[in-house]
Amino acid sequence: DVKVTQSSRYLVKRTGEKVFLECVQDMDHENMFWYRQDPGLGLRLIYFSYDVKMKEKGDIPEGYSVSREKKERFSLILESASTNQTSMYLCASIPPGAKGQPQHFGDGTRLSIL
Amino acid sequence: AQKITQTQPGMFVQEKEAVTLDCTYDTSDPSYGLFWYKQPSSGEMIFLIYQGSYDQQNATEGRYSLNFQKARKSANLVISASQLGDSAMYFCAMSKNTGRRALTFGSGTRLQVQP
Numbered sequence: 001d002v003k004v005t006q007s008s009r010y011l012v013k014r015t016g017e018k019v020f021l022e023c024v025q026d027m028d029h030e031n032m033f034w035y036r037q038d039p040g041l042g043l044r045l046i047y048f049s050y051d052v053k054m055k056e057k058g059d060i061p062e063g064y065s066v067s068r069e070k071k072e073r074f075s076l077i078l079e080s081a082s083t084n085q086t087s088m089y090l091c092a093s094i095p096p097g098a099k100g101q102p103q104h105f106g107d108g109t110r111l112s113i114l
Numbered sequence: 115a116q117k118i119t120q121t122q123p124g125m126f127v128q129e130k131e132a133v134t135l136d137c138t139y140d141t142s143d144p145s146y147g148l149f150w151y152k153q154p155s156s157g158e159m160i161f162l163i164y165q166g167s168y169d170q171q172n173a174t175e176g177r178y179s180l181n182f183q184k185a186r187k188s189a190n191l192v193i194s195a196s197q198l199g200d201s202a203m204y205f206c207a208m209s210k211n212t213g214r215r216a217l218t219f220g221s222g223t224r225l226q227v228q229p
Contacts (some may be wrong), residue, residue, distance in 0.1 A: 009157075031214060031215065033216060033217075035217075035219075040123075040221055042118075042120075042205060042220050042221045043205065043207075043219040044219070045217070045218075048214060048216050050214055058216065090159065092159075092217075094215055099145075099147055099211035099212075100147060100164045100166055100211075101215075102149060102151075102161035102164060103149075103215075103217060104161075105151075105158065105159035106158075107156075107157055107158045108157040108158065108159075110157075
């Protein structure tokens with residue numbers, strides 16, 4: 001069974017801090033994604049990566065960056081955290097190839113910026 | 115660009131009854147996939163069902179079925195014989211069937227099953 005692990009379920013940080021959210025998958029998936037979830041807005045794509053050191057911006061990349069140094073790990077970085085980045089963050093991965101493969105999600109990180 | 119619309123912020127259903135959660139979509143891609151996910155209060159996203167744009171038959175997975183009407187661009191989720199454990203947020207999502215396959219989500223429907 002695919003396992004996507006996010007390093008923290010809950011995280012509290014202060015405005016201006018540099019924040020790292022880590023995601024690890026154990027199935028050698030090429031594509032990995034970071035989403036942010038807010039009430040009434042569903043999930044929105046921040047960034048995704050389709051290979052080591054390869055990344056593309058999603059719909060809401062402002063204020064975020066990502067790092068993928070190894071295939072299994074995809075990190076989301078808040079360069080200078082702000083209160084409007086308080087949210088639920090979800091990481092996902094998907095194997096290459098056949099259509100219909102669902103994305104596998106981690107359990108999410110509830111991030112509060114004070 | 116792809117867009118998913120879920121017009122029901124909240125729904126109630128009696129235990130053992132069937133319920134339909136609405137989803138409409140918009141896309142210019144000829145090949146795409148439609149997904150439904152369940153999110154309990156604990157937060158994890160659970161994949162329920164998939165429908166491909168070229169699939170001739172509606173998808174079914176146990177108590178879940180997808181009422182796919184391509185001409186109307188709708189992909190409603192039907193849950194039969196509701197159970198208390200079905201109480202959760204439900205998200206409709208879509209992606210291209212090629213390329214990076216990032217998901218576009220709707221705003222979700224909160225379903226509450228009453229005993």
